[in-house]
Amino acid sequence: MRSKRQSYIVISTLLILFLTGCRTLQRGAQQESIDSKQKKEMLLPLSKPHSDLKALTSKISVSLDYNQHTCTVKGRLRMRYDEVVQMSITALGVVEVAFIECTPKAAYIIDRINKRYTQFNYSTGLLSSSGINFYTIQALFWNRLFIPGEEYAWEHTDKFEIIPMDNSLQIEPSAWNLLKCSFRTNNECTQLQQTELSLKHYKGTWHYDQFQSTGFYTWPVKYNISLSGTTQTIGAHITLSSLTPNDTNWKTGTNLSNYKEVELKELLSLLNILK
Numbered sequence: 387m388r389s390k391r392q393s394y395i396v397i398s399t400l401l402i403l404f405l406t407g408c409r410t411l412q413r414g415a416q417q418e419s420i421d422s423k424q425k426k427e428m429l430l431p432l433s434k435p436h437s438d439l440k441a442l443t444s445k446i447s448v449s450l451d452y453n454q455h456t457c458t459v460k461g462r463l464r465m466r467y468d469e470v471v472q473m474s475i476t477a478l479g480v481v482e483v484a485f486i487e488c489t490p491k492a493a494y495i496i497d498r499i500n501k502r503y504t505q506f507n508y509s510t511g512l513l514s515s516s517g518i519n520f521y522t523i524q525a526l527f528w529n530r531l532f533i534p535g536e537e538y539a540w541e542h543t544d545k546f547e548i549i550p551m552d553n554s555l556q557i558e559p560s561a562w563n564l565l566k567c568s569f570r571t572n573n574e575c576t577q578l579q580q581t582e583l584s585l586k587h588y589k590g591t592w593h594y595d596q597f598q599s600t601g602f603y604t605w606p607v608k609y610n611i612s613l614s615g616t617t618q619t620i621g622a623h624i625t626l627s628s629l630t631p632n633d634t635n636w637k638t639g640t641n642l643s644n645y646k647e648v649e650l651k652e653l654l655s656l657l658n659i660l661k
Contacts, residue, residue: 433530
């Protein structure tokens with residue numbers, strides 16, 4: 387029972403982390419003059435998908451720090467670029483108890499044990515007005531730049547500002563609505579090191595760590611995520627292992643005909659997340 391409850395807390399909190407955000411950085415240095423051609427050359431490697439990588443699967447270990455408690459669960463991450471991001475959480479490494487699926491149409495959090503689910507439509511409410519969509523979530527997992535409300539950041543490199551910082555570069559969309567975001571990269575502009583977001587009273591950071599070379603690409607195998615709101619701070623640490631590139635031998639979609647749709651507030655209140 388304890389393992390099941392911990393799994394619910396992890397999976398619900400992660401979805402909040404995907405759909406909310408971080409803090410706004412102060413601009414510590416004056417932006418240097420970079421022409422559009424230079425900017426495009428710098429930003430394309432950080433925004434375009436890997437030419438030889440269309441899918442990725444891995445085992446994951448998720449540790450959650452919440453309300454002075456820490457719990458760890460196992461699961462799997464499965465992704466197909468421009469199609470789906472899936473995360474499953476298992477109890478005892480065997481029984482799937484919770485499942486997240488994000489597609490271009492909607493995002494779902496699914497309670498396998500009690501046959502319940504919550505659905506998020508990007509075209510309605512706060513998600514629509516803030517520009518949060520599937521491509522925002524995909525970019526976080528694939529270590530890519532994004533612009534809220536847009537699909538492909540590499541088509542809009544002129545909409546970014548590049549700000550030199552100490553030993554790094556800060557990249558920001560030049561205009562935003564409710565969702566503010568900024569990105570940190572090294573001076574060589576070869577890897578995103580951190581993505582920061584802010585949405586209303588939520589602040590958070592998605593930090594990339596422990597880059598490993600796999601085939602023709604380099605991938606961060608640790609995501610350190612923090613979310614702070616009005617009263618508490620939640621931390622999640624996702625460690626990837628057994629990465630398999632271009633593995634497409636898995637299904638997308640879940641038959642929800644036997645599941646009950648509930649509001650996220652109801653799901654979280656049962657887990658004491660909102661208290």
